[in-house]
Amino acid sequence: GEDVEQSLFLSVREGDSSVINCTYTDSSSTYLYWYKQEPGAGLQLLTYIFSNMDMKQDQRLTVLLNKKDKHLSLRIADTQTGDSAIYFCAERMDSSYKLIFGSGTRLLVRP
Amino acid sequence: EPEVTQTPSHQVTQMGQEVILRCVPISNHLYFYWYRQILGQKVEFLVSFYNNEISEKSEIFDDQFSVERPDGSNFTLKIRSTKLEDSAMYFCASSGAGELFFGEGSRLTVL
Numbered sequence: 693g694e695d696v697e698q699s700l701f702l703s704v705r706e707g708d709s710s711v712i713n714c715t716y717t718d719s720s721s722t723y724l725y726w727y728k729q730e731p732g733a734g735l736q737l738l739t740y741i742f743s744n745m746d747m748k749q750d751q752r753l754t755v756l757l758n759k760k761d762k763h764l765s766l767r768i769a770d771t772q773t774g775d776s777a778i779y780f781c782a783e784r785m786d787s788s789y790k791l792i793f794g795s796g797t798r799l800l801v802r803p
Numbered sequence: 804e805p806e807v808t809q810t811p812s813h814q815v816t817q818m819g820q821e822v823i824l825r826c827v828p829i830s831n832h833l834y835f836y837w838y839r840q841i842l843g844q845k846v847e848f849l850v851s852f853y854n855n856e857i858s859e860k861s862e863i864f865d866d867q868f869s870v871e872r873p874d875g876s877n878f879t880l881k882i883r884s885t886k887l888e889d890s891a892m893y894f895c896a897s898s899g900a901g902e903l904f905f906g907e908g909s910r911l912t913v914l
Contacts, residue, residue, distance in 0.1 A: 790861070
């Protein structure tokens with residue numbers, strides 16, 4: 693069945709890199725997404741990657757996709773206190789428009 | 804930057820009442836969605852809408868739910884007779900190609 697798993701919590705020091713990991717089960721995923729949710733706010737699209745790509749970089753964000761292991765990661769370089777939020781990984785499968793979300797990883801950035 | 808807007812931001816209603824949540828998707832997008840997030844749980848897909856009809860729906864989207872695009876801009880979610888377990892944050896989203904953008908959400912509290 694469809695499932696997306698993430699670790700629940702990550703704590704890093706300001707200025708360090710953060711790496712948030714995600715695993716998914718469906719090999720027919722076409723797009724994989726990272727969203728950020730701050731307290732009481734909506735889901736902000738950070739970046740997404742098409743399944744035929746291995747890597748995508750966008751300023752401080754780097755997404756790595758290992759399709760063989762069904763593993764997706766989001767690296768945030770030079771993490772700032774404003775990056776503290778919940779980060780959701782989501783997959784979209786071929787021939788479907790719905791996203792399957794993980795439970796979210798709460799990132800805490802310590803000054 | 805174009806954005807998805809939702810109203811109301813918060814609605815409190817009595818069990819059994821009808822509720823309509825409204826959304827204005829991004830203007831050149833063709834695919835529209837509703838998701839919900841019960842407090843502390845995953846973001847769950849409810850329904851997708853394309854070309855004036857439902858293209859996909861989840862098991863959650865039963866006969867109590869309906870969606871409509873009454874004019875060229877609004878996209879609504881109606882819950883006919885609310886139950887306590889309908890209390891959640893409801894997110895509208897729209898997409899063009901790969902990107903999928905969410906609104907800030909409408910928090911529904913059923914008493």
